[in-house]
Amino acid sequence: MSNDQLIGVGLYTPAEAGKLLRIAPAKISRWLRGHYIKGKYYPPLWTPEISLGDDRIFLGFRDLMEVRVADAFIQVGVSAIRVRAAIEVARDIIGRDRPLSTNRFRTDGREIFLHIVEEDDDGERRELLLNLFRKQFEFNTILDPILKTVDFGSDGNPLAWWPAGRRLNVVIDPARSFGQPIDASSSVPTAVLAAAAKHDGGIRNAALAYDVSETAIKNAIEFETMMEQRLAA
Template sequence: MTKTLQHKLELGDGIYTVADISEILQLPTAKVRRWLAAYWNQYSWTIDRSVAVSFQALVEFYVLYHLGEAGIPTKAVIRAKTALSEWFNTPFPFAQKKIVENIQTDQYRIYLEFEGHIVSLDGTKQLNLEFIRQFFHKLDFDQESIALRFWPRGKEKSIVVDPQRQFGHPVIGTSNIYPETIYGLYQGGESIPFICSAYDLVEKEVQDAIEYCKAA
């Protein structure tokens, strides 16, 4: 594993490749690869020739992706990211709830207003803030409003992405079982009651794992 620039990978950060990000966030692989090249060459690592990022970068990526889809120039987003990183002393400001909650939009501008600071992000399209707000409803935060874990299908489902468990790979509920493991058995013809018994899961957890893998 090689590291670029100064961001150090630590246990509990999670490790997410382009394929992982595309699967977890349900975004096109080609766009994920292009946006990673634009924003995170300084906060990424090369693992077996694949670019990988941490959990905080995964969360921030979703926000910046939608800012880009709203037509905001890459340079404008990078300027905003740099300014907010300095104010809040974090390389991933858009992974913080208190910052994202203060994104505002009108017919002409997208801007951030926080504690007297205003950062304007002029786009060519209207930003759909509901996408970002729905995404943040699927996150758990610590006491400093920094993202801790992500529930890809919503908190009513059993699949969770937690950088403290299994290197951040999606797992089922409180177990360390991968959804793909369950889905592979299901595709192989095993019954849901059998899978529940074999892996000590309830039927809803098995159904949630199958649903997650089908969506991915």
């Protein structure tokens, strides 16, 4: 993959992804590289967006969102085997290589559902959830709270992620700054703003230097401090 092809895709090592997602980098690598358990081989859950022509693992933005949802399912009690099965079934149903990161998934901690909107003969729309394991439609109002921090396009694919919620105005957008965390208003990476406040005379001087608000500098410092604490944990 050339540098031009990386534009709008995002680029993350497992360590960078792990810091953002609070997931062990080794787990991310296993999911995307495949691994053995007790002599049995488990293939990668999917092929990463990024390939630089060697054996290293890199994630694109869609991979980042896919890993985030897969881990969220496992955290609420869905087995990794069921997550793998859901990916395989959903690929066939909606025809996408990374179906978990679309806005059509829901979970109740035991089962995984695919969100379907259909229209009857009278033109009335209704929402259904297809249970991916029982292969039958069920009514449900479950919403996965992690989707609230993601902006989706009209096709249901993720466009941007607010990794600290929307309070700090920090966004990860693969179309801006190669998908690094940025101040949403100025597009300046949070790491740059936080470093400027530390080394260039404080918050006020950093805000003047980068033509951003002092609030943007404070938010960047808070976000980067949170990332450092995750590394230390």
